[in-house]
Amino acid sequence: MKHIKTISTRDLKESMKKGGCGECQTSCQSACKTSCTVGNQTCEKVK
Amino acid sequence: MVHQYKNNGYNIVLDVNSGSIHVVDECVYDIVPVLEPILKAGLTGETAIEAACMACEKLPYSSSDMREAIEELMELHEAGKLYSPDIYEDYVIDFKKRETVVKALCLHIAHDCNLACKYCFASEGEYHGDRALMSLEVGKKALDFLVANSGNRVNLEVDFFGGEPTLNFDVVKGIVEYGRSLEAPNNKKFRFTLTTNGVLLNDDILEFANKEMSNIVLSIDGRKEINDKMRPMRGGQGTYDVIVPKFMKVAESRDQMNYYVRGTFTRNNLDFSEDVKHLADLGFKQISVEPVVAEPTDDYALQEEDLPVLFEEYDKLALDLLDRAKRGEPVNFFHFMIDLTGGPCVAKRLSGCGSGTEYLAVTPWGDLYPCHQFVGNEDFLMGNVYDGVSRSDIRDEFKGCNVYAKEKCRKCFARFYCSGGCAANSYNFHGNINDAYDLGCELMKKRVECAIMMKVALDEQNEQ
Known part of the structure; x- marks a missing residue:
């Protein structure tokens, strides 16, 4: 495309198909304890 | 839902519901909000392009550039990477x-x-x-x-x-x-x-x-x-x-x-x-x-x-x-x-932090609370490690906590990155766990914008 560059991302809709296993960390635990952040967490199936 | 912003010289368009991120030129950046209602009204193909061209005629770009930009945006739309609908609510409620x-x-x-x-x-x-x-x-x-x-x-x-x-x-x-x-x-x-x-x-x-x-x-x-x-x-x-x-x-x-x-x-x-x-x-x-x-x-x-x-x-x-x-x-x-x-x-992105359900805090004497932030507030005492969770009503309240239970989150572009924020912050500022700590939300949104910009910049750097 000439006007648009698309950055590679995980398709959230696709993640519905195999997601929801619940093996990942709880959100608050990974470092901070006062903010719920999930965008930086790792999927146990993907890693 | 589309969120667009400028940071560090980049024009960034985030298609919230698909998670797609696009870096665009000024012309596309200005057309993105104009095209959305046209496509939502059901117009397609040449009819949609014509309507968008008319709606954009006052923008300071050549008609050929605008037509090209509109076509590119429509291509993304057809590929499910722009103006994607939110299809997750029932899924997440079932998940919860x-x-x-x-x-x-x-x-x-x-x-x-x-x-x-x-x-x-x-x-x-x-x-x-x-x-x-x-x-x-x-x-x-x-x-x-x-x-x-x-x-x-x-x-x-x-x-x-x-x-x-x-x-x-x-x-x-x-x-x-x-x-x-x-x-x-x-x-x-x-x-x-x-x-x-x-x-x-x-x-x-x-x-x-x-x-x-x-x-x-x-x-x-x-x-x-x-x-x-x-x-x-x-x-x-x-x-x-x-x-x-x-x-x-x-x-x-x-x-x-x-x-x-x-x-x-x-x-x-x-x-x-x-x-x-x-x-x-x-x-x-x-x-x-x-x-x-x-x-x-x-x-x-x-x-x-x-x-x-x-x-x-x-x-x-x-x-x-x-x-x-x-x-x-x-x-x-x-x-x-x-x-x-x-x-x-x-599912993970929308279903909240897990406090009160998947994650519990244990006091020195074995009492269970929804998380460390609630320890000491007897209203949230859920049970103990000897007898387990006795207050299933508290667990169920936390279980129902997700971004669709929070009016502010439903409208927020950052909901897939923050998961609805901290229940304790919500409780401290609003008296219930299904609200959001507004100042924290503003900072969270800013951080998401910066984080995406950094990915874009590093991506560009790697290409060079």
Whole structure:
């Protein structure tokens, strides 16, 4: 495309198909304890 | 839902519901909001292009450029990467209705602390109660409770928290040993984390932690004068000179991985980017510095009027971190970490932090609370490690907590990155867990914008 560059991302809709296993960390635990952040967490199936 | 913004010279378009990110030129940037209602009205193909061209005729671009831009946008739309609908609500509500298991515990090893941090939500470790140390017996019972309530979940997380857990470190060691003995027979794997202020860290603790702890969180606020103002010893002396050499040793001994130096910024250091830079200059590679949560009446509490300064600080920090990455000296700032190609599934992203259901806090005497932030508030006492969860009503309330239960989150572009925010913050500011701490939301949104911009910039740098 000439006007648009698309950055590679995980398709959230696709993640519905195999997601929801619940093996990942709880959100608050990974470092901070006062903010719920999930965008930086790792999927146990993907890693 | 589309969120578009400009940062560091980039025009960024985030298609919220698909997670797609596009970097666009000025012409496309201006057309994005114009085209959306046209496509939503059901127009397609040449009819949609014609309508969009007409709607854009006052924009300062050539008609051929605009037509090209519209065609490109429509191509993205057809590929499901722009103007995507939100199709997740029923899915997430069903996900939340599932039978949950407990997969993480925060063990309050010591309701006692050797520091007197001025912003401590645990009121200097005591959580508004009496000083207490967890016994090994309670710790073992907590792990038994976790294993028994974890269903088929293999990976179990246990945090050693306080107060200050190194005040009771023999019990930490005993709990770890007991946990390891439970792993093979139960097909479980424990991941332990230690959170410490560092004052009592010694070679013995470090050796043990490096063998057994998946993560260590080291509390420090940044520059000496900032740290020592808010994190003094009980006698008032500063802690910076005591902890910095120890923390540097921890970081090096763990090969600069699987740890965080973790600080809090307050109204006393609105220029907190300087504190992050200071920690980076000391050589730390894993840094988390985050906004204080305080009563609005506290003199160090962040105020809404501070937001423009704080936004600028995040921008400055993003540029500094990009510069470090360019120099081949990357530093990982926890709140700018964003995994665009991997990252959690949408169920995880929308279903909240897990407090009260998958994650519980355990007091020194074995009581269960939805998370460490609720400890001491008897209204949230859920049960104990001996008898399990007796207040299933509290668990169910937390179970229902997700972004679709929160009006503010439904409309927020950052909902897939923050998961609805902290239930305790919501409760503290609004009296219920289904609201959101507004100032925190604004900062979260800014961080997501910076994090995405950094990915875009690094992507461009890699291409070059």
